[in-house]
Amino acid sequence: PMMQKAGGGAIINFGSVSWMMGQGGMPGYTTAKAATHGLTRGMARDLGKDHIRVNTLVPGWVMTQRQLDLWVDEAAEREIDQRQCLKNKVLPDDIARMALFLISDEARMVTAQNFIVDGGWV
Template sequence: MSSRNNLANFGSLKGKRVFVTGGGSGIGEAIVSAFAEQGAKVAFIDIAAAASLALCEKLKAEGHEPAVFRECDIRDIAALQDTMKMLAKEIGDFDVLVNNAANDQRHKLEDVTVEYWNDRIAINQRPMFFTCQAVADGMKNKGGGSIINIGSTSWHISGGGYPVYTTTKAAVSGLTRGLARDLGPYNIRVNTVTPGWVMTERQLQLWVDEKGEKLIDENQCLPGRVQPGHVARMVLFLAADDSAMCTAQEFIVDGGWV
């Protein structure tokens, strides 16, 4: 990826209030960092407290607007919405919501129990709706906003080995398009950013082996690897005024695989 000094600066993001789920590592960390570098005021949640606090310190040391972190398990909707309410009181109503948190744990069809199904839904699908619900009134009061839901190409490419995950990620598009219609009259835009196989630390440790590298080379149109920063740049565009007439859409960042 190009040096960030050569990348676009979105002036409309300066001073914006941004909320990100799962912002402590991987794609979420890149998103939080990218907004902070644009001069936005970022609040984020995660269950990985140590990594999240380290990110806050890193951004502060780099001279960016300090990020605000709260530890929160998104499976607890009451706690999630209460945390969002407290953060909005602290930094102001949110202009931007990024629903990033997810878990792509592998599983087999025959092993899925009702309890496992419900837990995966509680991580990968249910919180997206309730974060949108939580920010809607504040965005209406501000005269608009941008909601960005993070999807996955896993279901586009008929990816196997995690059927509950692909179910939840396919549902992201339905949530985005439905809410775009309902919230559009209030100048609230809702879009999906869909990453391909992103080279996060988790993916590199667990899944990107020699076979995986070969699969990427065979399927991507572009050489190289999709990095968290590539996804973050698309998120910035959709949060900024530059994308003022973009809503109800899916923007895929996968090197040309899908």
């Protein structure tokens, strides 16, 4: 209701590339993240008339300090090098920049979309 009263706004849902990659071991997580895409499209349809944009930001493997400390070892570094098109690591700032774009007026006609920020993981 607040966004409607304000004349519009932007909602960013957060997905994950895990479900697109068929990642195992976390069926609840991957199912919930896959459902986010349907939620985004349905919300965009319902809220568009109120000038509310709804998109999903889909991060790849973001190199937070926790990721680096717990899971990024030599094998992980090799996998990143082999599978990611852009050879830099995806950092929290990369995700933040996309989020800032999506809530900005520059994205005024962008809704019901999924934006993958993963360095081109193939």
